[in-house]
Amino acid sequence: MNDAPIDHHDALWPRAVRQVRGRRLAPRLATLEGRTVAQLWDYLFRGDEAFAILEEALRARFPGVRFVGWREIGNTHGSDEREMIAALPARLKAMGVDAAISAMAA
Amino acid sequence: MLRASAVCEAVGIPTSSLVTEGFVRQAKATAVGLGLPHVGLAMIPGHPAVQDEATFRRHLLETTLPQVVANLTAALADGEADAEPGARDVVCSGGFEEINRVFVEREWSDGLPVVPPTRARVEAFLREVHRDPDEVLGTLLPDNRAATVWSVAVNGVMAGCRPETMPVLVALVEAMADPAYGVEHSGNTPGGETLIVLNGPIVKDLGFNFTQGVMRDGFQPNTTVGRFWRLALRNLAGFLPHKTDKATFGNTWRVVVAENEDALATIGWPPHCVDLGFAAGEDVVGIARYTGGGMASSMAGSTPEALLPYLADGLVRHTFWQITFSVGLGYGKLRPLVLMTPIIAETIARAGWSKDDVKRFLFEHARMPAWQFERLLRDWTRKPIWNLAEEARAGRIPAELYAASDDPQRLVPIVWAPEHIHLVVTGDPLRTSGYVFGQNGQLGFPVGRRIRRPAHRTPPAAAAAVKED
Numbered sequence: 001m002n003d004a005p006i007d008h009h010d011a012l013w014p015r016a017v018r019q020v021r022g023r024r025l026a027p028r029l030a031t032l033e034g035r036t037v038a039q040l041w042d043y044l045f046r047g048d049e050a051f052a053i054l055e056e057a058l059r060a061r062f063p064g065v066r067f068v069g070w071r072e073i074g075n076t077h078g079s080d081e082r083e084m085i086a087a088l089p090a091r092l093k094a095m096g097v098d099a100a101i102s103a104m105a106a
Numbered sequence: 107m108l109r110a111s112a113v114c115e116a117v118g119i120p121t122s123s124l125v126t127e128g129f130v131r132q133a134k135a136t137a138v139g140l141g142l143p144h145v146g147l148a149m150i151p152g153h154p155a156v157q158d159e160a161t162f163r164r165h166l167l168e169t170t171l172p173q174v175v176a177n178l179t180a181a182l183a184d185g186e187a188d189a190e191p192g193a194r195d196v197v198c199s200g201g202f203e204e205i206n207r208v209f210v211e212r213e214w215s216d217g218l219p220v221v222p223p224t225r226a227r228v229e230a231f232l233r234e235v236h237r238d239p240d241e242v243l244g245t246l247l248p249d250n251r252a253a254t255v256w257s258v259a260v261n262g263v264m265a266g267c268r269p270e271t272m273p274v275l276v277a278l279v280e281a282m283a284d285p286a287y288g289v290e291h292s293g294n295t296p297g298g299e300t301l302i303v304l305n306g307p308i309v310k311d312l313g314f315n316f317t318q319g320v321m322r323d324g325f326q327p328n329t330t331v332g333r334f335w336r337l338a339l340r341n342l343a344g345f346l347p348h349k350t351d352k353a354t355f356g357n358t359w360r361v362v363v364a365e366n367e368d369a370l371a372t373i374g375w376p377p378h379c380v381d382l383g384f385a386a387g388e389d390v391v392g393i394a395r396y397t398g399g400g401m402a403s404s405m406a407g408s409t410p411e412a413l414l415p416y417l418a419d420g421l422v423r424h425t426f427w428q429i430t431f432s433v434g435l436g437y438g439k440l441r442p443l444v445l446m447t448p449i450i451a452e453t454i455a456r457a458g459w460s461k462d463d464v465k466r467f468l469f470e471h472a473r474m475p476a477w478q479f480e481r482l483l484r485d486w487t488r489k490p491i492w493n494l495a496e497e498a499r500a501g502r503i504p505a506e507l508y509a510a511s512d513d514p515q516r517l518v519p520i521v522w523a524p525e526h527i528h529l530v531v532t533g534d535p536l537r538t539s540g541y542v543f544g545q546n547g548q549l550g551f552p553v554g555r556r557i558r559r560p561a562h563r564t565p566p567a568a569a570a571a572v573k574e575d
Contacts, residue, residue: 008199011198011205013195015341016252016253022185023112023116023140023141025142025182029120040114046154050162053163057167078437079435079436079438081109081288092117093117093119097119098119100110101123102107102110102124103107104154105107105133
C-alpha cells in the first residue's frame, strides 16, 4: 500500500467576474469646426501647458472651435473625484460641449 | 484620466485622453476594465516633467495633436474584453508545482507559492461566515470585477490564511469597496501600500501578534491576511504590475498590525476603531494607504512634553509631497498615522493626558514654515495655480491655520485638525519607540468595517458590542 499523499488539485479560478465587457463609444464628430471642446484635467503633469499648446494649434486648424477651459471645469482628480465625475456629463451637456480632451496620464 | 473620459463617452461625448508614454500600457488595461478597450488615446512621448518647453511643445504638436484630432473625428472600433472563466470553474488540475506554475503564468499569483484553491478548501472558508457565497461585496475598479464572498474565500485559501480568518477577509473586501477608500487609485505613481489595523477580541481569539515585531512577518494570521490583501487587489480588483498598477517603485504588502487593547484598557484610551466610527470592543478592520514611514527610535523622557516632539518631528519628516492632500489635490484629506509602544502611551497617560490631548499636541507641533509648504505644493509639483493665501481667499482652506499672516516663516500645520492624526498603540510593550507613516490622502483614505463572526466563533463580549449599536 502506498501511503504517499496524492499531489493532485483541481484549482478554481481566482478572479472575480467582470461586470463590464464592452460599451459603445460615442459617435465621432465630422469636424471640430464650430464645435465646443471641454478640457478635463486631473491637475497632473503640466496639463495646463499642454492644453494651452493644443488649444492654440486646434484654433489654427479649426478657426470656429470653442473651448471650455479646465479652470471652469475644475479638478477631475481631487477630493471630490467621484462626485465630480458623476456630475460631469450633465455639466458638459449644459455647457453645450460636443467633445472632450481629458488629461493627463491614465 | 480615463474615468472622466468613460462617463463622457457614455452620454455621447467623444473624447481623447492624453497619456504620457509611460502610462500607455496602464491606459489600455484600464480602458478594458471600463468596457472601452478602444477608447481614444493620444500619446505624449517621454515624460513632460523632464522636458524643456521646446521639446514638450514639439512632442505635443507633432505626435499628440494628430491623435487628438483623429480620436475625436475618425471612427473608432467598439470592442469588448476577452471572455473569461466562470466563478466556480476549475481552471487548472495537477500537482502543487503545476498549479503554481500556471497561476504565476496567468498572473493570478504574487510570485510566492499559493495554496491551490480547491473546492474543499474554499468550502471550509465559507463555513466560517454565514453568508451567501454569491453575495457581492462590491464592484472594484480598475477591472470592474464583482468581489463575492466566494472569490474572497478562493484568495484566502491561496494566501495561506486559516479558515477562521474568513470573517476578517470579508470585512477587508467590504472596506476595499468603500467609495471613501478609493481602491481605484491603488496603482498610482507613489505606490503607497495599505496598512490593515485590527481591533477587538478577535485579535487574541485568532492569535494575531500585537506586541514585539508587530510589523514583521512570521506570525501566521498577521502575515497571511496581509498577503491576502494584495492577492485581492490583484484578482478581485485587477491591479497588475506593468499594467494597471503603475507604482513607480512600490512596496510589498504589509502584515496586519493589531492594536494592544490590554495596554489601552490600563490607561483608558479608546482603540483606533473608535476613530473610524465604531465602538470600543467591536471586532473591526481599518485600512488606509501609507506612502512610507520610519521609526522614532528609543525616545527618552518622562513627560508628554519630552516624548511627543519626537513624533511631531517625525510627522513632518514623513510628510513632504503628501502635503498636496491637505491643500491641492485634496483639501483636508491627509491622515498620517502614528504608532507608539505601550510604555510610551502609559508614560503619557500617567501625566493625565488623553488620546485627544496627544493628538492636539501633535497637531500644534507638527508644522512647517509656510514657504516650505508652498514650495512642496507649488514649485516642486509644477502646479502654477496654488498658494496658501489664494486658497484661503477662495475659501478652500482654513485661513486661520494657513494665512494668519503673510510671513513666509509662519508655521502652518500638515493637517487641518487634531483628529486628522491617527494613533495606534502597539509594538514591543517595553521599548520606547514610535513609528510614523506618511499617508496617501483620499487615494486610500482610512475606512473601517465591522467583522461579523459566525455565532460559533463570536465570544460574548464581541456579541454584546455588536448588539448595542
